[in-house]
Amino acid sequence: MTAFDPARLILPPEDRALSPHTGWTRGHWAAVADHLLLSLRPYFTSTRSQVRLPGRTSSSGAASDGLEGFARSFMLFAFRLTGERGADPHGFLDWYRDGLVAGTDPSNPERWILPAEQAQAEVEAASIALGLQLTRPWLWDTLDAVAQQRIVDWLSLNPVGWYPDNNWLWFRITVETFLASVGGPHDPARIASDLARIEDYYQADGWWADGTWRAYDYYCGWAMHLYPLLWAGSQGSADFGSGALAPVFRARLTEFLDDYVTLTGADGVPVLQGRSLIYRFATAAPLWMGAVTGATQQPLGLLRRAASGQLRAFVERGAVDERGLLTMGLFGEWPAMAQSYSGGGSPYWASKGFLGLVLPADHEVWTAVEEPLPIEQGDVRRVIRPAGWLVSGTAADGIVRVINHGADHAFEGDRIGDSALYARFGYSSATLPPLIGATIDDPADSMVGALDAEGRSTHRTGFVRGAFGDDGIAAFASSTADAHWVDSSNDPPTYDHGSGRAGVVTDGPLLATASVVRGSWEVRATRRLPQEGVAAAPLPVRVSGWPLTGSAAAIAESEDAAIALDLDGVRSELRALSGAATASIRTEAGVSPIGEVASIPRLDFAEVGEGDVVIAAIRLGRGADPAPSARAVVSDAGEAVVEVFWPDGAVSAVRIG
Known part of the structure; x- marks a missing residue:
């Protein structure tokens, strides 16, 4: 077996018959995902509970950044494992299982920060809960009772604190719903209140603001359309009204995608607007959500063409550096563009853009021939x-x-x-x-x-x-x-x-x-x-x-x-x-x-x-x-x-x- 080299992203051959516009297939997506995950291994701490990446330390501190690196890459791993129905040739499961157990061990010097220590834990808790929901048969169900209880104990600390009046409320709903599904502490009234408050953010025509102000940006797609439909399909959500809400969320995503597919240039670069552009190809998340849920009037080949175009555009412009890392920047590294809350692990919210990997290789979104973007028509x-x-x-x-x-x-x-x-x-x-x-x-x-x-x-x-x-x-x-x-x-x-x-x-x-x-x-x-x-x-x-x-x-x-x-x-x-x-x-x-x-x-x-x-x-x-x-x-x-x-x-x- 050839030794892994983070400086070389090895991609399969292009397939211009299946993907006439980008040449990229599910194999390319899987190769980039595996390259990113393998490249993180040198940066895991000794107990594998944190991923401490080089570069600036955020305003939240190094321990928070280490949790962020773990949680956001855990989401990428979860998409990958789910789509492969538990197949794990690179052994990622052992790394993240070890990290979950160690991170929630109160006696571990590398334990995860508590939300009372740093509110950023509330954000990362949602990625942990989401990953556990998706990988339940292969991860959560294999943990012993002690490990499960420690994870529940840590997650249950997160919903009780103050949350900003924006997309963060979905983090709390995601965590509490997972806790409910495993018999953990949760507050049904708080879940109902958060769902009602989030409804105030909805505007019209599939568009959400990120809160009550005029914040229109990619959070509409990679947060306000991603979490609702993942939540609605998760175990335990039916107890909180997902049966009635899911059709509403799907209809809104359908409307949104009619606009959204027009916002990507022919070279794959999306319109560059709004904060958190360091998340790069997270912009693909709502496109994949349309395929995952069927909530779209757009051809699946068009959704994949837009998503693959975005991933390829960023990768070819230097988003992944010679260490195999996603840097603080847009194309290459440019730390000055980050907000103060961004640390070395922050760019790994780009993991959201890999949502399509939850769909197996024989799903129509992967087998359909790419269709041109609106701007190419x-x-x-x-x-x-x-x-x-x-x-x-x-x-x-x-x-x-x-x-x-x-x-x-x-x-x-x-x-x-x-x-x-x-x-x-x-x-x-x-x-x-x-x-x-x-x-x-x-x-x-x-x-x-x-x-x-x-x-x-x-x-x-x-x-x-x-x-x-x-x-x-x-x-x-x-x-x-x-x-x-x-x-x-x-x-x-x-x-x-x-x-x-x-x-x-x-x-x-x-x-x-x-x-x-x-x-x-x-x-x-x-x-x-x-x-x-x-x-x-x-x-x-x-x-x-x-x-x-x-x-x-x-x-x-x-x-x-x-x-x-x-x-x-x-x-x-x-x-x-x-x-x-x-x-x-x-x-x-x-x-x-x-x-x-x-x-x-x-x-x-x-x-x-x-x-x-x-x-x-x-x-x-x-x-x-x-x-x-x-x-x-x-x-x-x-x-x-x-x-x-x-x-x-x-x-x-x-x-x-």
Whole structure:
């Protein structure tokens, strides 16, 4: 037998007959899963109760991180063992059985932390409970009574503490339901209360927010659709109403997947938006859940094509390093993108993306021929009203874009800074905003903001959502921001969970913005609205476009009030469609995990007074695509409408504000 080498991920041959788009099959998924699990062995502690990985220590501490490494990889092992119906040629079962017994032994110096010591245990307890549910015949049922009782004792400590008002409630439900199934302590009233509270997070059309605020991101899929249906199919859940809830959860996932399959680019990279992107191909979890439950109208070959495309895209871009580890980063290692609660074991929530491995090799999702993504079948235009997103994907370049008028990881009226991963107007499968540095207080990309005397832009978090729709020609959305400057330099965050930073706030103007989207172009029109009791002196307004990030700055072409950047064939264009504007480029180094240098086009409109409208055309794409034109029409009653004239003669008219 050849010795295992973590530096070499050995994959089976591609199968282009079964998988014409990715070449990857169940064998590839199994090979990556086994490689990840085998590569962890040097990092298990002596009693196998923790997996202590190199790199940064989270705000929760090293012992918490060690539990995290164990629990999250245990989930991956559980998917793998379940799909193989107990077959375990690599002996993973012994490692995780030993770790469970040792971790819950109070006398073990390497025991697991208690939730009273660190609340992160509440998160990891759910992965332990979930793994035990799935592997029950081969693991739990083989443990002696003493080991079972110790596991029950440790798990039962977790539900009693404080839980954040978000997806964490599913962790408590998962743990308590497992405890109920093995005769352990649990609180039926608390389970019912948590289920009722979670229902408040549901919006419409299959979309959940991660809590009560405007937190729309991949947690909708890898948390709010994953846990409900795993719970509903688990032993013991029937006592808590899963029989009635399961059809509801399935119907919601079906709706969600109709939107979700449009959010992956032709190269397999999903739209890069929201916190916890270090979980990478966990984005595949809801796709597999559709196959596991049958809760989808999408062909199973399409679901696998999307999931395999995501896994392959991340693996080929360096997600697994030369040690066989998932690093803190997006493609390769880039620790600065992690939230404060992230440690070396955190990226192993990517394990959720391997859910499909619970399905055996003869399941139709594995035997069906891959079918093309929506973006590979033609251009995609979609309005996702719950999240306030316009989706525009173009088959010519394989890029998916989201224009955002609904998410900011905050509440309406909040006065904090913009989170780069939530509050920008634009996100795509080919770009990522700068995540650190000066742009935290001075938003630089995909923005509209007023400028202060130092040239810093306002923020828009706390905006009011407006109208959303599609006129059959283009999609449109609008929002109104009580724009404000934020200086967080003297108020660094002690805990980062994805929201924008607090700081000293200075009031700015009221800016109403409408986006009209068709193909690779967005027409963005912004009107400065009157503010009662505020002097309406003219001030400059900046419109910025898509950031291009690579090993060097993008190549620029400019003309009067227009600029185009080109980097490796991807173009970011920005042109003024109203008034006089000055074009420039902002360049930032070391601020993004996808490249060393970020180049951002921008237009400055010098004097914008009350009632004035500025209009820009913004594009992300490849090759040439004729730009639209536009004008603002203001009625006698003061209502402003942007009229957009598309190159093929079609016209769209959308109200601003």
